[in-house]
Each structure stands twice: as C-alpha cells, then as structure tokens.
Amino acid sequence: MMAAALRGSLVTLAKGLSGARLQPLCARSLSVTSSQNVSESPPARADSTFKVTMVPGDGVGPELMTAVKEVFKAADVPVEFEEFHLSEVQNMASEEKLEEVLSSMKNNRVAIKGKIHTPMEYKGELASYEMRLRRKLDLFANVVHVNSLPGYSTRHNNLDLVIIREQTEGEYSSLEHESVSGVVECLKIITREKSRRIAKFAFDYATKKGRSKVTAVHKANIMKLGDGLFLQSCAELAELYPKIKYETIIIDNCCMQLVQNPYQFDVLVMPNLYGNIIDNLAAGLVGGAGVVPGESYSAEYAVFETGARHPFAQAVGRNIANPTAMLLSASNMLRHLNLEYHSNMVSEAVKKVIKQGKVRTSDLGGYATSEEFTRAVISNLAV
Amino acid sequence: FGGKTWYIKVSFTCLKSKYLEELNIQTVTLIPGDGIGPEISTAVMKIFEAAKAPIQWEERNVTAIKGPGGRWMIPPEAKESMNKNKIGLKGPLKTPIAAGHPSMNLLLRKTFDLYANVRPCVSIEGFKTPYTDVDLVTIRENTEGEYSGIEHLIVDGVVQSIKLITEEASRRIAEYAFEYARNNQRTSVTAVHKANIMRMSDGLFLRKCREVAENYKDVKFTEMYLDTVCLNMVQDPSHFDVLVMPNLYGDILSDLCAGLIGGLGVTPSGNIGANGVAIFESVHGTAPDIAGKDLANPTALLLSAVMMLRHMGLHGHAKKIETACFDTIRDEKVLTKDLGGNAKCSEFTADICRRVQDMD
Numbered sequence: 125m126m127a128a129a130l131r132g133s134l135v136t137l138a139k140g141l142s143g144a145r146l147q148p149l150c151a152r153s154l155s156v157t158s159s160q161n162v163s164e165s166p167p168a169r170a171d172s173t174f175k176v177t178m179v180p181g182d183g184v185g186p187e188l189m190t191a192v193k194e195v196f197k198a199a200d201v202p203v204e205f206e207e208f209h210l211s212e213v214q215n216m217a218s219e220e221k222l223e224e225v226l227s228s229m230k231n232n233r234v235a236i237k238g239k240i241h242t243p244m245e246y247k248g249e250l251a252s253y254e255m256r257l258r259r260k261l262d263l264f265a266n267v268v269h270v271n272s273l274p275g276y277s278t279r280h281n282n283l284d285l286v287i288i289r290e291q292t293e294g295e296y297s298s299l300e301h302e303s304v305s306g307v308v309e310c311l312k313i314i315t316r317e318k319s320r321r322i323a324k325f326a327f328d329y330a331t332k333k334g335r336s337k338v339t340a341v342h343k344a345n346i347m348k349l350g351d352g353l354f355l356q357s358c359a360e361l362a363e364l365y366p367k368i369k370y371e372t373i374i375i376d377n378c379c380m381q382l383v384q385n386p387y388q389f390d391v392l393v394m395p396n397l398y399g400n401i402i403d404n405l406a407a408g409l410v411g412g413a414g415v416v417p418g419e420s421y422s423a424e425y426a427v428f429e430t431g432a433r434h435p436f437a438q439a440v441g442r443n444i445a446n447p448t449a450m451l452l453s454a455s456n457m458l459r460h461l462n463l464e465y466h467s468n469m470v471s472e473a474v475k476k477v478i479k480q481g482k483v484r485t486s487d488l489g490g491y492a493t494s495e496e497f498t499r500a501v502i503s504n505l506a507v
Numbered sequence: 508f509g510g511k512t513w514y515i516k517v518s519f520t521c522l523k524s525k526y527l528e529e530l531n532i533q534t535v536t537l538i539p540g541d542g543i544g545p546e547i548s549t550a551v552m553k554i555f556e557a558a559k560a561p562i563q564w565e566e567r568n569v570t571a572i573k574g575p576g577g578r579w580m581i582p583p584e585a586k587e588s589m590n591k592n593k594i595g596l597k598g599p600l601k602t603p604i605a606a607g608h609p610s611m612n613l614l615l616r617k618t619f620d621l622y623a624n625v626r627p628c629v630s631i632e633g634f635k636t637p638y639t640d641v642d643l644v645t646i647r648e649n650t651e652g653e654y655s656g657i658e659h660l661i662v663d664g665v666v667q668s669i670k671l672i673t674e675e676a677s678r679r680i681a682e683y684a685f686e687y688a689r690n691n692q693r694t695s696v697t698a699v700h701k702a703n704i705m706r707m708s709d710g711l712f713l714r715k716c717r718e719v720a721e722n723y724k725d726v727k728f729t730e731m732y733l734d735t736v737c738l739n740m741v742q743d744p745s746h747f748d749v750l751v752m753p754n755l756y757g758d759i760l761s762d763l764c765a766g767l768i769g770g771l772g773v774t775p776s777g778n779i780g781a782n783g784v785a786i787f788e789s790v791h792g793t794a795p796d797i798a799g800k801d802l803a804n805p806t807a808l809l810l811s812a813v814m815m816l817r818h819m820g821l822h823g824h825a826k827k828i829e830t831a832c833f834d835t836i837r838d839e840k841v842l843t844k845d846l847g848g849n850a851k852c853s854e855f856t857a858d859i860c861r862r863v864q865d866m867d
Contacts, residue, residue: 242703244713250706279637279741295653295670300707306674310708312653316664343755349658350668376759380766383638383741397701401759404734408741432738 174461177228177235178205182213183435184445185238191447191498192236192454195473198502201458201466206232212253213241222253226260235427236457238450241435251298258291261427263420264318265325266291266399268431270406270416273448275479276488280409286391287406288329289399290322291420296396314350314395319357325421326358326393327365337369338362341378341394341402354395379405407432414446414487417453419460428457443493446485448474451501473504533819536588537564540598542793543803548598550805550856551812554831557860559867560816560824565592569600571614581611581618589619589784594819596812597788601795616649621778621786622676623683624649624757627814628764631773633837634846638767643747645764646687647757648680649778654754672708672753677715683779684716684751685723691817695727696720699736699752699760712753736760740767765790772845775810777818785818787811801851804843806832809859831862 180186189207196203208225229235242252251259266289272281299311323340330338340358344351355372362370373381375398381388382405392402407416416431430449439445451474458467477483483500484490492500539548555562567585574580589595600611615621624647630639657669681698688696698716702709713730720728733756739746740760744767750760765774771791778786789807797803809832816825835841841858842848850858 244702244706244710246706252703255704296704298704298706300705302707306711308672308708308711310670310672310705312668312670314666314668346654346656347658347668349660349666353664353666376762379737379759379763380770383763383766384636384770397755400701400734401737404738405741405763408738412742413738432734434735434738 173202173204174234174463175204175206175232176457176461177225177232177237178207179210179225179235179237179240180207181238181435182211182241183239183437184439185435187440187443187445187494188238188430188447188450189236191494192450194498195451195470195501195505196454199466199469199505201463201470203458203461203463205236210240210253213243222256225257229261229425229427233425234457234461235425236450236454237427237429239429239433239435241437249298250300255296255298258420261425262292262422263425263427264290264292265322265421266403266418267329267421268403268406268416268418270410270431272410273415273478274475275481276411276415276484278409278411280386283386283406283410285386285389285406286329286333286335287399287402288322288326288391288393289403290318290393290395291399292396293318294396312347312350312397314353316353316357319354319395320361322393323358323361326391327361327368330368330391331365335368335391337371337390339371339373339378339389339392341373341375341392341398343375343398345374351395358393375401378402382406382409404432412446412487413449414485415448415452417449417456419453419456426457426460428453428460443495444486445494446487447494447498447501448478448485469505470501472506473501476504477501532561532563533594534563534565534592535815536585536592536595537566538569538585538595538597538600539566540793541601542599542795542798544598544600544793546799546801546803546852547789547805547808548596550803550852551596551808553856554809554828554859554863555812558824558828558831558863560821560828562816569597569611569615571611579614581614586618589786590782593783593785594815595784595786596808596815597786598808599789599791599793601793615786616778619780619784619786620650620782621780621784622648622650623680623779624761625687625777625779625814626761626764626774626790628761628768628774630768631836632833633839634769634773636767636769638744641744641764641767643744643764644687644691644693644749645757645761646680646684646749646751647761648676648751648753649757650754651676652754654758670705670708670755672711674711674715677712677753678719681716681719681751684749685719685726688726688749689723693726693749695729695748696723697736697747697750698728698730699733699750699756700730701733701756703732709753716751733760737763740764770845771807772804773806773810775807775814777811777814785815787815787818801853802844803852804845805852805856806836806846827863827866828859831859831866834862835859 180189206228210221210225240254268287270285272283293313295312297311297313302308326338342351342355344355407413413432413434418429418431420427455467455471477500483492483497485492485497539545565588567588569581569585571579572582627644628641630641651671653670655669655671659667661667684696700709700713702713765771776788776790789811791807813825813829835858841850841854843855
C-alpha cells in the first residue's frame, strides 16, 4: 500500500509530461466535486421551502410521483414541486416544453423524475427526450447504490455495491447512418475528457463515502481504441488516489462474477451501455426495478430517479407498482437538500414497512397495492 | 410358419441397419488446443470410445502461420481437414499478447465464416448454484455488430468505434435461430435489442427478426430490451427459452447465463458457419497453472461434443454420454476440484466411461 503510494507520487514527479497534463485536470475538478456539496450553493428557496422540478414521465411514473407527494405531505416536508408533463409517446412533447423543463431545472437545481419512454420509431431526430435532457444539463454521472433491503431476502443477501455510469457519450451517441440500403453504422464515441471526468467522479465518490475499491468495467480486448482510452483515463486518475484500490474487469466476466460472487465488487465505473446492463443486473440481484433508487449528477444539477429505469407500461392503472425505489430516491434528494431529519424519516419508514413484511407489492411477492404500501409508509412515519 | 419368417426378416433388417450405421463412421476434426486442451481432448476421446460413438478423430493444430502476402492464416492442413469433415471440436486456445497475430478464435471465425454462436445453458443437477431450473439457449450473431473492429482516433482524445449492422447478417442469424428452435422443439424465440436507443441499427436487426418470424408461425416470437432481459434473468431465468441477439449483447448475455449455471467450466458452445461448417468448443481458458497435472475438468468440452453429436443427428449416443456425465456429477462421489471434489481428471473420465458402458 505504502509502496504503491510512493510509486504513484514518484511517477507523477518523474513524468514531467504527465505532470503538466494533470495540471488542467485539477483546475477542472473543482466544478465536479462541488456537485456533491450543495451547502456551497443552495438551490432556489421560497419561504424556506425548497422548489424542486418534478417530471413524472410515462408508464407508472405519475403513480409513483403521487406516492412521493402523499408521503411528503404527511411528513410535512418543506419541498414544493413544480410539475411538468413531458412525454414522447403521449405527444405531449415539444421543443417549448423541453425548454420549460430545462429552465425550471436550471432555476431549482434539483429535480425528481420518472422515466420518459422512448418509442422505437423516430421522427427526424435520433436522440430521445431523455437523452437530450441529459445532454443539455450535462448530467454525466449516474450513480446507483445497490443495497439489499433488510427483511427481504434474495439469492444474494447483504449486497452493497455502487455503480457509476458515464451518461452522456459512449454507445448512446445517437449518431447513426445508413451508408447503403441494408448497411447501418452506429458510432460509439469515447473521449478522454469525459472518461477522465467520470473516473474522477468515481474516485471522489469512493473517497467521500469511505469506499475501498474502484473497478473499471470495459471491453478493451475487443474495442482496443475506444475502451482502451477509457481504461487509460481511469488508470491515470487512479494514480492520484493511492488509498483506493483500482482494478479492471471485462464486461462479460463482470456479469458472470456478479451472479456468482457479487461481494467482490465495491464501486464500479463504466461507460454508458455497460452501465445500463450492470444497473439492471444489480437491481435484479436485490429485488428488481422497484427497489433500487438512482441519481444523476452534473457539475451544477442533481436529478433523482429510480436505479433501473423502466416505464413499466403494463402496470399502468393497475395500482401494482412498487413505490419503494422512488421513495428512497426522494429520501436521497432530501439528504442532498440538507434536510437530514426528513430524509431519515422517509427512508426509515420505507425500510420498516419492508422489514415487517406484512405489506408488500407483487414484485416482492406480496398482494398489496401501491396505495396500500404508501399508506403503510405514511403510518410508519415517526413524526 | 409365416410369423417366424417375418420375425427373421425384421431382425435381419435391424441387424443390417445397425451394421450400416456402424460402418457410417464420420470423421471429425479435433483441435486439442493449449494448456489443459490436450488432456480434456483425450478424456473426450476415451468417453466416445467407451460409448462406441461412430466418430473418427483427425487431430490438427491451428497455430497461426504467416501465409503468402504476409497475412496471418491457419495452417492449410487444418483448413483442408475442416472443409472436408465440416464438423470440428476445439479445446481452449491461448492468444499470446505480443505474438503479433490476431486472436486465434477471430482467425477461425473469419476463415470459416462462423456466423452463429450457440450456447445452451441448462442447470446441472449436482452442481449447486443459486439458480436452479435454467434452460435456455443464447444465439449470438458473431461476425459484425460492435465487434466489427473498425475504430478510429478522430483527434487526440476522441475515439470512434463503429457498430455495424447489416440486413444480410441479421436475416441469417434470425433464420438460424428459428431453425434451431424448430429442430430442437423449443417453443419461443426472443429477440434482444436496444432499439429504443440505437434506433436505426438495432431497429434494422429487429425488423429482420420480425420478417423471418413470419415464416415460422409455429415458434412464438417476442422482443425484449436488453436491460429488461438482464433484470428478469437474474430474478427468474425460467422465463426464457431461445434468445437471439447481435454480437455484444450476445457476448454479455451468454456469459451471464454461463454464470447462472456454474461458470465456463461446465458450459458447452457451438459455432455454426456458412457452408455447413460447425465447430464446437469449450469456452474456458487454457488454465496453464494446472496443465499437465491431471486436474482439469473435461465437462465443458464433453458437453460441447454432445452438442456436436446432436448436430450430426446421433441423438442416441448424445443422450447416453450426457446422462452418464450428469449422473457422475449428481452422484458427487468423483468430482474434479472446480466442481468441489478431489478426484483427478482421469478418475472422473473413468467414472463416466464406466457408466456409459453399463448403459449398454
């Protein structure tokens, strides 16, 4: 450990060239780390309530948002929601709507949202509304903290993983073209700047939360230049954090290890598509899309949503969706706003209901409806 | 009196067809590979002999050589043998990092146009994993997609990798998937894609799958997003039957499914090429640390060989060998180290041979 640290610092001293390259990075890093400390720049407040943008999205999004609003009302949380109904499938979308949402978000700095579904047919633009939102706000880091819920056992218990995913480039570039009829090319873009940014975010996050290891997930044996650049960026950043162990693993081996022995991982960092896969895999390990919260960060904004993002259209109107993920995400949002007391109140109530096991939605093997679950959470709030 | 003649006639016909079947020995190219490759290949040959399978082995080496023009290629004897026999069985190959030549598997794939990678994943009784009742097949397009190998450094610090999807390759893999489902009594085929994000490329793949599905009305066709498949796979894998998908997703999902049943040491795999060529292989590594010590587990190569027998239509022998192998593992008395036991490779092999002979 000591030797590695010494080696690391010796390398940066000896390699004058890399030393020079690392200088501008340090200057950039300030804006990245500030995203984690809201106390430096509090979001817009009005009469000591916080204003938060809410975009319910499609599918069961509106139902989950209702649950959040009800719980917040019962817990007397000083948060006011500004709702926007942006949707690509319901034709409620338009450029002006998107602009409205963006300006509200830029004002409030914090948002909570459901999944805006992307239809497979496209009219003109290849990028979906979700992707454009992410790009315009530069929400480059998606963090999903996968935690086993106490009281609900799955095949793998006591999991505690953090998955950090680069969200603005990679395979989701939306740059596709049909060169000749029947031959389609899709571009995957990897840049050094964004790879470094997400790597720095991952290491900063690991340091802040007291994590011991960061594992980079890649496929550089096949995509030598693309994922090779990503790996190189991660390795360069790893040298700046001698206290944190750095490892790499290939994506297919990673998936296999996650189902055989997920306890070997701590923090995982990866480009866009692999992040999508691993997010969902890990969510499945602890109980599904209904129980894992997630958040997206940019240098200035924070958006809270579920970890595995699915509109779950087949559950609309049937009152069976599990509000756990959205409620836990809302609790994380309260912590981000420095409302520690309310944050703990909400998350404790949710965890208590799950632990008791009497009121569970169908995805966790129970028979309760979403409303019943929400009411159970409200009754367990230690006001 | 007439009854007896009839009896003699029938028994003679049976004997004749059995004799003909025994004479109908097929030659298969065997590529032992590196590391533990030779040991497990020997094990498989022994078991096949014990089962009296009508297979004759032709051993070949595929270490890359530089052909005329400076291009790397596999030795001409190996290529000739494969083209003649059409069926091959391959052990693990090592790709030395600084050898200068591309990965051997890539070379084989290009030489024989191996476009479909088929991996059946079935839970093995006796080898406990948290996931029981897995019974699915992943069929992966193996020639294009994200592994096209076309990458460019645009400017310093910006790299572009190209994912290529063509109509021809998508149609070919979809057709193979449905044919496979039909020939193996599978009920449904699911296309796995991300057409909500990669609307043009995966959209094309999906369109082709839908078109081919029209010709196979007896097989149910569904489509599912890759992330939904991953989510559901780790919660309840029994929902899935045959999965067909482009290259990268196939790579990830097939390894995920291998993890569900116990890892690469027990997973069979087959590569189907154009012109009727098919190479069955074990997908684990060469394990140089245990090479030559009689500790290797031949299960993966054996199950791949069983897959090969089924491909060739020798279902009887396939069933016999497979049952013997599963029985040995279920019994848990003679298991190699990676399966949780202490036996040597030769002991494990001998046990399977004994069971096969007992079945006759």
